[in-house]
Amino acid sequence: MKNTIRKITALALAVMTLCGGVSCGKNKPEGKQRVKVAVSYKSPMLCSAVERYNSTHENSVIELVEYADSEDTEAENTADDLCLEISAGDYPDIIDLSIIDNTELDSMGMCTDLYPFLDSDDELSRESFFPGVFTACEKEGKLISLPVAYKTISVSAGKSKFFEDFTELDNAYIMELAEKYPDKLLSPFHTNSSVFIFGLFDLNQFIDYENYTCNFNSEEFIDILEFCSQYPAEVEFLTTPDENILTDKALIHSFQVNIFTNPDFKKTFGDEEYTVLETNFHYGIRLAITESCPDKNIAWDFISEVYNVESGDDFPVTVKQFEAMRDSFVTQQQYDFAYDILSRTDGFTEAVSDDIAIIISEETDECFNGGTSPQECAEIIQNRISIYLSEKS
16 A cells, blocks of 8 residues: 555656646755656765766756665655656656666657767767677667666686587577587586576567567477476576586586676686686666756766766776776686676677566476476467567557
8 A cells, every 4th residue: 555655646746747736856956957867776886976976066966866676665766656757757867777677668768879978978988888888788779878887797608628619609509509418417506497498598589679579489489498398397406516517517607707706717617728608797777868858968977977986886887997996806817807708798688577587487387397388388478478568568
């Protein structure tokens, strides 16, 4: 009930704002233009940027507004509240895209291309950022957002002797690898089908978010279901992942890199050469300027200020900020590895949205436990997600 009342209140306030009944700028300092920045959380890096910006700009002021997960009943504002405000026409000037579901982003048509602002900036340039930033945040040649930082970097690697023919860790290669080495584990952590389908395969490729369609009833997805069905349905976690890689029991080792842990490659791979197969990033906050923002130059000035903050959250996305945190790393080896990965990797795999993941998980659990065939499962998933996408369009 508490959450319902909050949502109704949010919608009422948004409508009243449009009608002139309530002033959005009631706390706005006199004579200053208020720039509303809707974020999923107030990160230290963002707060530092806000403090710096507000202390050096006389004509505008940045206001951070936090919108927590929709399930957080204790939060003052939630993602549902933001969606209601946007539906009523009350757009923020800058929005953290991690709040918005992929299926809702296109229908809102809210993002401004940031490339013209970046290319005309006196201090920042495309070369200021690690290349993977643009791979992840581009859409149809436009830069729709910029991340504040890398929250996590996930790396998959294996001994080079097993990957002499490696080009890309796509769905077909993963299944061919299992066929080529039937006596070995694909992962040193677990062997079950339910984890494989989310951990090894890119399921977003079966969704067209722009046209709100999907093709989960395709032969390629059915092949994935049949492949995963070969493995036990129950989760079986293996307790010695490094040992499994070191002794050649497993082929692919996946691990997260952060500034607090140091990957021990000798312990994992011994004296043998290893090949980095895939690198995935999770950015957390990704800032976009909305099309309704009255002064996009002011909005860009704040976004550029974010990259002047000396200490970032986790891994900074600019080379300058990253190099400034050299002393924060556990070892020089860990810094060198992270720098190398970020400098040469332009791949990015985004996980499917939570709602779609739940549908896939429910139906594949039934399939992997023998309740439905892979063909039946694919058809059910196709129907359910098609309905879901249709409702979002």
